[in-house]
Amino acid sequence: MTTPQEQNFMRKISAEEKIEPKDWMPDAYRKNLIRQISQHAHSEVIGMQPEGNWLTRAPSLRRKAILLSKIQDEAGHGLYLYSACETLGISRSEMIEQLQSGAAKYSSIFNYPTLTWADVGAIGWLVDGAAIVNQVSLQRTSYGPYSRGMIRICKEESFHQRQGYEAMLALAKGSEGQKAMAQDALDRFYWPALMMFGPHDSESAHSQKSMEWKIKRETNDDLRQKFVDQTVQQIEVLGLEHPDKNIKWNEERGHYDSSDLNWDEFWSVINGNGHCNRQRVEHHIAAHDEGEWVRDAITAYNEKKRAKKAQHAA
């Protein structure tokens, strides 16, 4: 039996109305959203690490300024998403605790190392490119604050992909060595980028309910297909070789056919055994601990100001 509250909730969902923070919502909807939005926020924040790795070694001042700007955006995007998640009744410190204990996940892509400068280009182009495909779809998610966050993020994100592609283009049109570096980065990041869309729909634990509640608007496999299709020509224009030797246009489907992914690798990285899983979380914990004195100073300053005000008033 459904209660009037549940009926009203489902009526809004089917009428494409957004759910807002003070509306009644099923516990499982709230939990599902907290899981997805916090995971998204953590990804933005952890995602700063692989790129930050090249900040001091960017090949020119221009590239360095661009990369710095991009990383700054990622921090901002993490903030938008943490704030959206807080409207569901979870605190920032709870979320950070879950990230650091491993209870909450972040996108597995950030557990791959950035070995060369070309990896920074490949991340902007492929990783941000894949994220954009996902986020464009999420602009229509049923939870109002998440949807508005996605709209803001998509607006800012387009430069991320373009700067990455531009950096790849410079390498691909450069010396033999530079071109080889670009090809190597493409070969390493192409497959993990496809894995960003998550497991096959049939294997995805949260997908069905999320689709029903319109938290997710398109399935993992459909979004992945979109990305596969849009990337083929981008690789051609770079003059690089496609990492998937089975990529082939399928006239009947109107899509490219492609190889299946290495799902053993996917699950292994999710379960903590990627190249950088431990390093990423350890670094986050260290940075958080080292920032403790800043948070303490803010609190102390505020108390001092309050005391001064009280003294004046007296």
Add this chain to the structure above:
Amino acid sequence: MTTITEKLELFEVFVRSKRGLDHKHVGSLHAEDHEQALEYARDCYTRRSEGVSIWVVKSSDICASQEDDADCFYDPSDDKPYRHATYYVLPDPVNNM
């Protein structure tokens, strides 16, 4: 002589016209307290069902940047054209990314 509006507080009114959209500033009004401000706002700003949700905020609680200071306030962004997507010139076939 003190007028009635001087004895009342000034509130800023924000209306969400449709679920999913941001609350947007529509104007201000005088009221005794938050509850009264909400009712006045409903009567004044949503007579034709312009909204599904109203926020009222004491005007004195709003801290605003000054437009006269805009030059120096926003100065740090002016020399960073690379934050815009249009800064990057890409070949035509892939320029829609």
